[in-house]
Amino acid sequence: MAELEKLVRRVRSLPPEAAAREARAFFDALPPGAGIALAEGRPELVGSLDGAPAALRYRANHLRLLAARNRLRAAIDAGTATDHERRRLQTVEELLTPVSGIDVDASGNVVKVQRPRQFLVVEPEGQGRAVEVLGDLDRARNIAILVPGMGNNLETLRDQVDRADLIRREAGPGTASVLWLGYYSPQGVRDAMSSVPAQEAGPGLRRFTAGLDTETLPTAKVTLIGHSYGSHVVGQGLINGVRVDRVVLTGSPGVAKAVNGAAQLVPSQTRLFVERAPGDYVSYTEWHGPDPATYPDATRMATNEPAGGGITVQGHNEYYRPNSEALRNVGRVVRGDLAHVTTTDTSRSAETKLALGLSWGEPLHSAAGAAAKVFDGIAALRKTKPDRAAASTPVPQQGALEQATRPATHPARTAAAHPRRPEGPQR
Amino acid sequence: MTLTEARDFLRTELLAVATAVVPGQKAVVTHDPGPINPGALFDGCGPATVCSITVETGEPTASDPAWAVAAAAAVLQSRGWRAEVEPVEETHHRVAASRDGFEITVHAWTTDWRLTFTGETPPLSDSGE
Numbered sequence A: 001m002a003e004l005e006k007l008v009r010r011v012r013s014l015p016p017e018a019a020a021r022e023a024r025a026f027f028d029a030l031p032p033g034a035g036i037a038l039a040e041g042r043p044e045l046v047g048s049l050d051g052a053p054a055a056l057r058y059r060a061n062h063l064r065l066l067a068a069r070n071r072l073r074a075a076i077d078a079g080t081a082t083d084h085e086r087r088r089l090q091t092v093e094e095l096l097t098p099v100s101g102i103d104v105d106a107s108g109n110v111v112k113v114q115r116p117r118q119f120l121v122v123e124p125e126g127q128g129r130a131v132e133v134l135g136d137l138d139r140a141r142n143i144a145i146l147v148p149g150m151g152n153n154l155e156t157l158r159d160q161v162d163r164a165d166l167i168r169r170e171a172g173p174g175t176a177s178v179l180w181l182g183y184y185s186p187q188g189v190r191d192a193m194s195s196v197p198a199q200e201a202g203p204g205l206r207r208f209t210a211g212l213d214t215e216t217l218p219t220a221k222v223t224l225i226g227h228s229y230g231s232h233v234v235g236q237g238l239i240n241g242v243r244v245d246r247v248v249l250t251g252s253p254g255v256a257k258a259v260n261g262a263a264q265l266v267p268s269q270t271r272l273f274v275e276r277a278p279g280d281y282v283s284y285t286e287w288h289g290p291d292p293a294t295y296p297d298a299t300r301m302a303t304n305e306p307a308g309g310g311i312t313v314q315g316h317n318e319y320y321r322p323n324s325e326a327l328r329n330v331g332r333v334v335r336g337d338l339a340h341v342t343t344t345d346t347s348r349s350a351e352t353k354l355a356l357g358l359s360w361g362e363p364l365h366s367a368a369g370a371a372a373k374v375f376d377g378i379a380a381l382r383k384t385k386p387d388r389a390a391a392s393t394p395v396p397q398q399g400a401l402e403q404a405t406r407p408a409t410h411p412a413r414t415a416a417a418h419p420r421r422p423e424g425p426q427r
Numbered sequence B: 001m002t003l004t005e006a007r008d009f010l011r012t013e014l015l016a017v018a019t020a021v022v023p024g025q026k027a028v029v030t031h032d033p034g035p036i037n038p039g040a041l042f043d044g045c046g047p048a049t050v051c052s053i054t055v056e057t058g059e060p061t062a063s064d065p066a067w068a069v070a071a072a073a074a075v076l077q078s079r080g081w082r083a084e085v086e087p088v089e090e091t092h093h094r095v096a097a098s099r100d101g102f103e104i105t106v107h108a109w110t111t112d113w114r115l116t117f118t119g120e121t122p123p124l125s126d127s128g129e
Helices: A002-011 A015-029 A036-043 A054-077 A084-093 A154-171 A197-214 A231-241 A279-287 A326-334 A361-366 A367-386 A388-392 A400-405 B003-021 B067-076
Strands: A098-104 A111-115 A118-125 A129-134 A142-148 A175-181 A221-227 A246-250 A271-275 A300-301 B028-031 B050-058 B082-085 B092-099 B103-109 B112-120
Touching: A002 A015, A015 A111, A015 A197, A054 A084, A098 A400, A098 B028, A098 B050, A111 B028, A111 B050, A111 B067, A118 A197, A129 A154, A129 A271, A142 A231, A142 A326, A154 A175, A154 B050, A154 B103, A154 B112, A175 A197, A175 B003, A197 A221, A197 A231, A221 A231, A221 A326, A231 A246, A246 A326, A271 A326, A300 A326, A300 A361, B003 B028, B003 B050, B003 B067, B003 B103, B003 B112, B050 B092, B067 B082, B067 B092, B067 B103, B067 B112
Parallel strands: A142 A175, A142 A221, A221 A246, A246 A271, A271 A300
Antiparallel strands: A098 A111, A118 A129, A129 A175, B028 B050, B050 B112, B082 B092, B092 B103, B103 B112
């Protein structure tokens, strides 16, 4: 145990890749049975240690959840539990519920199999963080790491994981999905206006991917996917040295103020794929930097079927709808079927043209400082109606639109500070 | 229709289609977590308005993905769904089906014997709104 503590202290000061390799070497050198003993004896150290074998981290984090469940039950039994603790107990019990799959028995019959959920990180206290793996990480040919946006915490894990599972289904056999809520997601619009949570997350994402490299097949292809504020986190991760094979950004409010091209984010061998749906007001604001959909050296994927028909994806909230072209393209990228990726080059103006020929996309873009009001208005609309159209179709309230077209009062970027390039992919 | 009723309907449909396509095996519900917020990747604070379910089955010794998706589309159509077999993409065979706001995707692969039937309800609340 003392050696483990020394290792944890030592690797903190190392570059992420060296730290992960050293942690892996430490566990590889242990005699049989010693690794699991460490995971069970010091789960708080092994559970989140990047470079430690995934199987040990799964076991350690399972034990952390069991301990959390016992603590929360004791608080409820003692009559001291808060409402948050009661909700958290429900969440922890859900996270301890096994997941199902299918296999074949000796007679050739398809049978249901169950196994514990696989957490590479779990923090059951406070807002909560978690990193969950769907599939077999050590055997996967393709790995998708999905970074969610604002408003997420341990209580919303079910929703995030569901979308990660959709991506895994789209990408097909041999794919593992990783839901990376390894950062403190901003819990509201005001917090999401700040880059600080993303900047704090970037180094953690690099440590995580460095640890992942010690676990996966050398030939495995890793795709990093970020939606909304999650794309800002992905961008900060890339700026901090995260290296993967492919990157997908959907509905991005920008990744960094000074970044206006893929070459500033990823090495030349890494492809950057971007999706911006018609009417995506969050992308139009370019809150955290130029919209990646306007990068000249990114591949701008279609969100709707080029020939028309099919599921219509509009606004900021529908990229991951089943049967949508937006989701299919994400799956194609993850499985490396790039020949079937469909593209688009529509402009903001064309995407938001109203009946009278006026566009609201450009005014919104040029008034990014006031766009918070639009964001608030739409968020309020979304929360009052479960209807899909109301949830996602960008219908800014009248007052909000007026605000958006007034001179910005927020210390926003100016057009001069971020000269625009013509929209459309060049790759 | 309430969200609970929609979830039950979707699960029944997925199991019925999977069983019709592979009658010699028992189809398994492998994912049915209950109501979820489909916009969680944007904003986790949003309401849980849909249910998402996956059923898996397959014939381990005699898989034929092209036949399987054709059969799945036919069964879905016979049950009132608008279903289309999509063009094959490398190893990927797919059916896309919809009905009254419900969506189903059937995936089959030349590299795997498993068939997955994934569906999602339309956005609803449990009061039926």
